Amino acid sequence: MKTISWKLSALASALLLAGCGGSSTSDTASVAISSPSIITGTVPGTLIEAFCTDGSYYKVKSTLNGTSEHPFEIELPSTVDCSLVMTTNEDDNATRVITQIGIVTPTASGTLFRAAADINLGYIPLAMDPTSVDFNGDHVSDVILNIDVNGTSLVIALDNPLDDDDDGLINVYEDDDDDNISNYYDDDDDDNGILDIYENDNDSDGDGIDDDDDVDDDNDGDHDDDDSSSTTTTILLPTNYTANAGRLLGSQCAQCHGTNGISTNDWDSIAGEDEFVSEDFSDEAIMHAQALGYTDAEKILIDEWLRTLSSND
Numbered sequence: 001m002k003t004i005s006w007k008l009s010a011l012a013s014a015l016l017l018a019g020c021g022g023s024s025t026s027d028t029a030s031v032a033i034s035s036p037s038i039i040t041g042t043v044p045g046t047l048i049e050a051f052c053t054d055g056s057y058y059k060v061k062s063t064l065n066g067t068s069e070h071p072f073e074i075e076l077p078s079t080v081d082c083s084l085v086m087t088t089n090e091d092d093n094a095t096r097v098i099t100q101i102g103i104v105t106p107t108a109s110g111t112l113f114r115a116a117a118d119i120n121l122g123y124i125p126l127a128m129d130p131t132s133v134d135f136n137g138d139h140v141s142d143v144i145l146n147i148d149v150n151g152t153s154l155v156i157a158l159d160n161p162l163d164d165d166d167d168g169l170i171n172v173y174e175d176d177d178d179d180n181i182s183n184y185y186d187d188d189d190d191d192n193g194i195l196d197i198y199e200n201d202n203d204s205d206g207d208g209i210d211d212d213d214d215v216d217d218d219n220d221g222d223h224d225d226d227d228s229s230s231t232t233t234t235i236l237l238p239t240n241y242t243a244n245a246g247r248l249l250g251s252q253c254a255q256c257h258g259t260n261g262i263s264t265n266d267w268d269s270i271a272g273e274d275e276f277v278s279e280d281f282s283d284e285a286i287m288h289a290q291a292l293g294y295t296d297a298e299k300i301l302i303d304e305w306l307r308t309l310s311s312n313d
Contacts, residue, residue, distance in 0.1 A: 036075040037153075039084075041121035044068050044128055047090040051162055051170055052082040053112070055209040061090075069123055081114045081157050083170050086145075088128045096139045097127045098182065100169050102146035108156035109146060111168055117153035137180030144168045162209075246305025249298050252290070261309045271309035276302055 039050075043062050050058040056077065062070035076082050084101040101124070103113045124147060127133045133141045162170040173182045177190055250261075253270060257263050261271030270276075277299050281287040294302070 033075055033077050035078050037078040037115040038073055038075055038118040039115060039121065040071070040073045040118070042069040042071050042123045043086060043088075043126055045070050045088060046072070046124075046126055047087040048072050048074050049085045049087070050074060050076050050082045051085065051172060052077065052080045053161055053209070054080050056080065058082075076115060078114070078116050081112045081155075083112050083160060083162055085170065085173060086124065086126055088126050093139075095128075095130055097130050097133060098140040098173055098184075099126055099133075100141070100144050100173070102144040102168070103154060103156060104146045104148045105154050105156060106150065108158070110156040110158060110160065111144065111163065111170070112157040112160040114155045114157070115153060116155070119149060119154065121147050121149065138175045138182045140169065140173050140175070140182050244305060246301035246303070249294065250302040250305050253302075256286075261306060270306055273303070273306040276306055 045064070045068075046062045048060050048062065052058075054077075058074055058076060060072055060074045062072040064070060084103075085098060086101055087096060087098045089095040089097060100111055102109060102111050124145065126145065127141065130139055133143060160166075160170065162172070164171055165174070172184050175182050175186075177186070177188070179186065253261065256265075256267045257270045258265075258267075261269055261273070263269040277296075281291040291299075
């Protein structure tokens, strides 16, 4: 993957941000971060995403402000390495342009960085027209957009574990099956005919991090511990339970007549049955044998329970 570099003026960037009236709080990922660093800048209308090596995921959209330079602000953990990807026209499949961001400091450069303090990236000249950039049909730019940043609060990682083939583009936005759809938008990114959600490869979001080590294994911006769609399910057990003798005695009936007396076979449903006690079971050998196992008092209890059940008739 090729790279280009964009030189920034810190003073001009700060003035530009002030003039744009702040940053966006819309569509912000909701992972709680302890000791965050704030990354700011301006872009020409964009989705800003951060993929981090612990599997956490953050996103924000820039703020519309009536100009071509929309401000953004995104909080990232100050103790975790992260990689930035920015997308213009993110909601339009035809004109979307996805750009991997590289960070250049006086001593190093790379697509994975750790910000120990707040960083201002200034204006980032992202492409808006997919025909103006090099890509293979998947709307992912083949050019890394390098941003020069001065300061000692950034640590650049030499190797990016989110980029298995070391081409500068993180795994999520690769096109593994060469079908001109990036993995992020591809429901079957290995083209084996099985939807990715049904494949047990232990990397649900395709970010190169095993689900066991991934704190956000569906890349929805919520920590798995707080995510209702997480694979971990909390089951609340009842604190009070009232035994029902009729239900217990009648549980034998479910083998033929279905759970709660609703049959799913050729046997009759008995939910709502109100003549159980007076029923003559002599015509059916199997029922005659069953009836012999209960006392009259027990039959009354079963009868009372069956009356409480709702029939599907």
